[in-house]
Amino acid sequence: MVDTKVTLSGIVLDNPVIPASGTFGYGKEFAALYDINCLGTFSFKGTTREARFGNPTPRIAECNAGMINAVGLQNPGVEAVIAHELPEMKKFFHKPVMANVSGFSVEDYAYTCAMLDKEEQVGWLEVNISCPNVHNGGMSFGVDPKAAAEVTAAVKAVTTKPVYMKLSPNVTDIVSIAKACEEAGADGISLINTLLGMRIDLRTKKPVIANKMGGFSGSAILPVALRMVYQVYEAVKIPVIGMGGVSSAEDVIEMMLAGATAVEVGAANLVNPYACRDIIADLPRVMEKYRINNLTDMIGGAHHG
Amino acid sequence: MKQGIYTIGHNRPLTADVWEMTLLGDTSPITAPGQFINIKLEGLFLRRPISVCHWDGEKLTIIYKVVGKGTEQMCAMGPREKLDVLAGLGNGFDVQKCGDHTLVIGGGVGVPPMYGLAKALLAAGKKVTAVLGFNTASEIFYENEFKALGVDTVITTVDGSYGVKGFVTHGLPEHYDYYCACGPLPMLKAVYNAAPTSGLLSFEERMGCGFGACMGCSCETKYGSKRICVDGPVLEKEEIVW
Numbered sequence A: 001m002v003d004t005k006v007t008l009s010g011i012v013l014d015n016p017v018i019p020a021s022g023t024f025g026y027g028k029e030f031a032a033l034y035d036i037n038c039l040g041t042f043s044f045k046g047t048t049r050e051a052r053f054g055n056p057t058p059r060i061a062e063c064n065a066g067m068i069n070a071v072g073l074q075n076p077g078v079e080a081v082i083a084h085e086l087p088e089m090k091k092f093f094h095k096p097v098m099a100n101v102s103g104f105s106v107e108d109y110a111y112t113c114a115m116l117d118k119e120e121q122v123g124w125l126e127v128n129i130s131c132p133n134v135h136n137g138g139m140s141f142g143v144d145p146k147a148a149a150e151v152t153a154a155v156k157a158v159t160t161k162p163v164y165m166k167l168s169p170n171v172t173d174i175v176s177i178a179k180a181c182e183e184a185g186a187d188g189i190s191l192i193n194t195l196l197g198m199r200i201d202l203r204t205k206k207p208v209i210a211n212k213m214g215g216f217s218g219s220a221i222l223p224v225a226l227r228m229v230y231q232v233y234e235a236v237k238i239p240v241i242g243m244g245g246v247s248s249a250e251d252v253i254e255m256m257l258a259g260a261t262a263v264e265v266g267a268a269n270l271v272n273p274y275a276c277r278d279i280i281a282d283l284p285r286v287m288e289k290y291r292i293n294n295l296t297d298m299i300g301g302a303h304h305g
Numbered sequence B: 001m002k003q004g005i006y007t008i009g010h011n012r013p014l015t016a017d018v019w020e021m022t023l024l025g026d027t028s029p030i031t032a033p034g035q036f037i038n039i040k041l042e043g044l045f046l047r048r049p050i051s052v053c054h055w056d057g058e059k060l061t062i063i064y065k066v067v068g069k070g071t072e073q074m075c076a077m078g079p080r081e082k083l084d085v086l087a088g089l090g091n092g093f094d095v096q097k098c099g100d101h102t103l104v105i106g107g108g109v110g111v112p113p114m115y116g117l118a119k120a121l122l123a124a125g126k127k128v129t130a131v132l133g134f135n136t137a138s139e140i141f142y143e144n145e146f147k148a149l150g151v152d153t154v155i156t157t158v159d160g161s162y163g164v165k166g167f168v169t170h171g172l173p174e175h176y177d178y179y180c181a182c183g184p185l186p187m188l189k190a191v192y193n194a195a196p197t198s199g200l201l202s203f204e205e206r207m208g209c210g211f212g213a214c215m216g217c218s219c220e221t222k223y224g225s226k227r228i229c230v231d232g233p234v235l236e237k238e239e240i241v242w
């Protein structure tokens, strides 16, 4: 019997597979298809202080081996999530869930995290700092080590739950951002969010996406994500959750060898709604194929010796 | 919604760039006319949403226009080839809501779902009139299929090469008590403005998933935000915000 268990800030996951925020809603669409208790956990849709409609449509563009989205963090707001989504989720998901939080000011992040801190179902907070800071000309928190540290400290001050800072890959030096978060008290690092990209429609000669640009994700970004996970693992002592282009059990193990303690799966869920279930079912076969008995032993394996 | 592997029955051109394909497999996920399927194609990341034209036993029929990589790949496929399909997506048309004399209005590749709807309306004992709009005579398809159902069928062409000259709004009859429409956005808007009765309109949007997970297809309605892929594609006239 192979052992797929991993431990994320003291909470044991049956396996390292976690659907990524924004590709799994609050779980119910998938719970209607399969028993999602097979997952390690899942990261729910990026939740903000107020409800948001998001960006105008079209919000989606196809790419070779990937897609661009400009959803714009559509969500019902933290109060509605606590009042409606979490109680409903309790009926079909019986494990600690990862709460993904977004904000447009340091106060926003702290407010939303403080609200979610009170929820027993929430195991971890995953704080998405790819969002624009309205108090700083709309520059993303995630591109500036100082702003990233400020958000980290503000969130840590209002919660006792483990805080994973989710980094944007649209930076010149991912390591400096990760280190700033670690120094400010982060319990872990999640990466990567989507890469800024665009497509132009040859028929209309205009950008496909109404917002012109959006976040590129899917299989095509795996090498970029893997490289960043590898670099961050070397630079920090806190655990790393790796994601970006993962769509198979092989990809999960590759991410772990680069340094990920757990692995998120995003766009793949949209194309194959059973992607995470299938990856989990396939893990033992792939582990046996590569003579791996224990997944935890593989974490950061590519760095040693 | 259900994922399944479907076998192509036939795949034939109806006009220069519109094809009809039958898929053999489980049709039990399909519960209403106007629902759609989402098709996985080799080498393409996202699935392609296509309306169900009609279904019967173990067979469903789709009609698609060749516009890009995905539909080009589809028209090159032949009988016995397999497709990975998510079936039974979207709400579809609620036949119960429709009137005793319902107009079904289709424009271009908005025509296919209206065929299945016409069948369902007739089965529910309602009178049906079809208004089908095309650009020009050579692009017309399914006129005979509608007529074979015993449905009064008005054809409009933009250039006047066949039937009534103009848009579908030029072909609307005087008497009816409800309508259902599917077609390009300008057509839906024109119908919305021209038809005095209540109605149901089917919308298109670029989709990430097709089953409600990604919020890629949201639109605003009078009752809040809806996802075209699960809360639609069919919306009630009264809730639409243009």
Ligand SMILES: Cc1cc2nc3c(=O)[nH]c(=O)nc-3n(C[C@H](O)[C@H](O)[C@H](O)COP(=O)(O)OP(=O)(O)OC[C@H]3O[C@@H](n4cnc5c(N)ncnc54)[C@H](O)[C@@H]3O)c2cc1C
Pocket (backbone or CB within 6 Å): A061, A062, B036, B046, B047, B048, B049, B050, B051, B052, B063, B064, B065, B066, B067, B068, B069, B070, B071, B072, B109, B112, B113, B203, B204, B205, B206, B207, B233
């Ligand atoms: C609910 C629904 C039902 C539909 N029913 C039909 C139908 O019955 N018959 C038919 O011919 N067409 C239908 N369409 C449109 C059809 O989905 C597109 O024509 C098709 O996806 C084009 O794919 P492609 O690879 O050939 O084009 P490409 O332009 O290469 O596609 C690139 C990307 O854009 C998307 N895309 C392009 N055009 C559209 C569009 N009009 N709507 C949504 N996404 C688009 C594709 O899915 C793909 O992700 C429907 C669309 C929706 C949303």
Ligand SMILES: Cc1cc2nc3c(=O)[nH]c(=O)nc-3n(C[C@H](O)[C@H](O)[C@H](O)COP(=O)(O)O)c2cc1C
Pocket (backbone or CB within 6 Å): A020, A021, A022, A023, A045, A046, A047, A069, A071, A073, A100, A128, A166, A192, A193, A194, A216, A217, A218, A219, A221, A243, A244, A245, A246, A264, A265, A266, A267, A268, B208, B214, B216
């Ligand atoms: C449609 C869509 C919506 C997303 N929404 C969020 C979000 O709300 N919050 C967040 O932190 N990341 C969001 N992401 C990013 C993913 O969680 C993930 O970091 C990224 O897509 C890379 O993984 P992938 O290549 O497996 O998709 C979204 C991605 C997609 C495709």
Ligand code: FES
Pocket (backbone or CB within 6 Å): B206, B207, B208, B209, B210, B211, B212, B213, B214, B215, B216, B217, B218, B227, B228, B229, B230
């Ligand atoms: S296409 Fe994903 S929610 Fe509608």
